[in-house]
Amino acid sequence: MKTLIDHLAQYGAYHRDPRNIATHFFGVPMIVLGVTTLLSLPSLQVGPMPVTLALLVALASSIFYFKLDMRFGLVMSIILGASLAVGQWIATQSLDVWLGSGFGLFIVGWAIQFLGHYYEGKKPAFVDDLVGLLIGPLFLVAEAAFAFRMRQDVQAAIEARVGPVRLRGTLAT
Structure with a gap:
């Protein structure tokens, strides 16, 4: 299995321009919420909790993230939990709201x-x-950590493989 550094470096090789990374901080959460919303129906009530495809995908994704890194896995699980809560709430609205929100978030x-x-x-x-579809949200969590000077060892290992984030031809400041 690839390591955290393997995955983030491979994904990072496609994301060295800070403008691209900035757009991902808007687009990726919208996609995650759109998918979570669309997968929140149908649901099967198991005790007090609705079981949906969104829940199963989030659980499987969380296990994947935890296997890569406990700290990032915890953050990703919290983010996925919040997305599940919002997606489930949207799914309880009218069919038009559910589909419009889900597809709208996904497409935009x-x-x-x-x-x-x-x-x-x-x-x-x-x-x-x-697998890049799973790594995208994790990449953003890592980039946010790097912005706060956290996990600098991870950042250094990624940059050793793919170079620093930079505008075309120049180092980003």
Whole structure:
């Protein structure tokens, strides 16, 4: 199994332009919430908790993240839990609201992603490796940690493999 550094470096190779990374901070959460919303129906009531495909995907994803890194796994589980709560709430609204919100978030989120990759001049990472769809949200958590000077060992290991974040031809400041 690839390590945290392996996954983040591979994903990071497609994301070295700070404008692309910035668009991902909007697009990726929208996509995650859109998918969570759409997968929140149908639901099967098991005791007090509705069991949905969204819940099963979030649990499987959380296990994957925890196997890569306990600290990032905890943050990702909290984020996925919040997304599940919001997605489930949206799913309890009318059919129009559920579908409109789910598909709207998903489509607009991807439009923002593709704008970022226009700046980058590279295709999205998932085109070459579908695991990139799982790594995208984790990459943002890592980038946020790096911005707060946390997990600098991880940042250094990634940059040793793919170089620093930079505007085309220059170092980003």
